[in-house]
Amino acid sequence: MIANRLPDKTVERLSQYRRSLNNVLLQGKTHIFSHEIAGLLHITPVQVRRDLMLIGYTGTLRRGYDIKELINLIGTIIDTEKGQKVAVIGMGNLGKAIIHYFHETRSKLDIVAAFDINPEKINKVYVGVKCYHMNLLEKILSEENIAIGIITTPPEVASEIAVKLTQAGIRGILNYTPKPLSVPDHVYLEEYDMITSFEKVAYFVKYH
Amino acid sequence: MIANRLPDKTVERLSQYRRSLNNVLLQGKTHIFSHEIAGLLHITPVQVRRDLMLIGYTGTLRRGYDIKELINLIGTIIDTEKGQKVAVIGMGNLGKAIIHYFHETRSKLDIVAAFDINPEKINKVYVGVKCYHMNLLEKILSEENIAIGIITTPPEVASEIAVKLTQAGIRGILNYTPKPLSVPDHVYLEEYDMITSFEKVAYFVKYH
C-alpha cells in the first residue's frame, strides 16, 4: 500500500472524488482534468492534484486522469478486501435515515444489524436490516464480527453504549448524539453534533 | 460586541460549552474550573481557557468561571435577539430527525416550516412543524422571513433548491445531501456528507 496515514481532509475528499467520478463515468467520459474534478466539488484544482499526489496517482498532460483507474485506486485505499460490517444503535428517525442512505449507496460498508429497546421495533426488518433488542448488542457484535458502530440513541445512554461497543471489540464509532464520548486509543472515534452545526450556521449568518 | 469573527472551531466549542454548562447548572453548581469544562468535552483545559479568552470572558483564580454568566455571554455571541427562523426542505427520516432534535433543544433557532413533494405529507404537522408543498417554498420563505434552510432532500434536487433558497433571500444553508453546492458569497454554506463520514471511519479503522 502507498502513502500511509493520509491527512484527514484528504481522506474525506477522496471519498467525494470517488462518488463524483462514478457519476461522470456513467456519462461516458473516460478521462478527466484536475480542474474538472475541482469544479464538481467546488474546490481548487491544486488541491485535487495535491491529494492525488499523496496517493501516488499520476495522470497525463494531454488527457488528465483515467477515471476508472482513479476510482479503483481510491477503492484500494478506503475499502477493505471483504468489506466491513456496521451496526446502527438506535432505530429512530436518524437511524432509519442512515440505513436508508447505505441502502442506496452500494459500498463496501455493510449494515448488518440495528438495535433498539422499543418492543415494537424489535425483530422488524427495515430496508433489509433487522432490528435486535439492545440486550443482544454484545452477543451479535462479537458473533458477526462487526467493526463499526453508529450511535443514534438519545444522548443519555450514549456513554454506556460506547462502553459496550468497546467491550464487544468494535474498532470505530460514529457518534451522532450530542454527548461527547471518550474511548480507548485503539478505537477510532468520530463525532458529529447536529445542534452544534445549526448554531454554527446561526453564528456565521448573524455576522455576515 | 466583543471579538468579532471567532475561529470556526471556537464557535463549535462554544455551542458545546453552553449545552454542557446548562447540564452542570441543573446539578446545582454555580462555578466551574477550566479543567472541569475540559473534562466534559474531552479536550484540554488550555483550549477552554483560550476560547474564553477569545470571547473576552475572565474567571477568578479561586472559583474559576461563573457558569450562569458564561452561559449568558455565549448566548449573546451565538444567538440573535429575536431568534432566527429555520426551514427544513425534505421531510424524510433525516428531516424528521432534525425537527425532533430541535423540539427537544430549546434554542433561539425556530423551525417554522418544512417542505416536501409527497402529497401524503403536505399539510401534516410533525412535532409542531407544518409541511408545505415545495411549490410554496419561495412564497413562505419570503413571507416568514426565514434565515436558514436545511436541505435533506434527495441529492438530485439539492442544487435546484439551493438556487430557490438563495433567490428567496436565505442567509445560511446547511446541506445534508452528498451533492456539493455552490452559493453566492452572501450566503453562508455548511455541508455535511454522511457517506464521507462513514468512509472516513472505515479508512481510519483499516489502518489502525
Next chain:
DNA sequence: TAGATTGTTAATCGATTAACAATC
C-alpha cells in the same frame, strides 16, 4: 506560604494555497 489556577504569548502542527519547473 505553597499549590492551584488563570490569561496570554510563542512554538508547533496540519492544511491550503502560491509559485513554478517540466512536458506534451
Next chain:
DNA sequence: TAGATTGTTAATCGATTAACAATC
C-alpha cells in the same frame, strides 16, 4: 511552437499546544 496541464516545493494560513508569568 504556444498553451494547457501536471507534479511538487515553498509560503501562508488556521488551529492546537507548550510554556510561563501573575495571582489568590
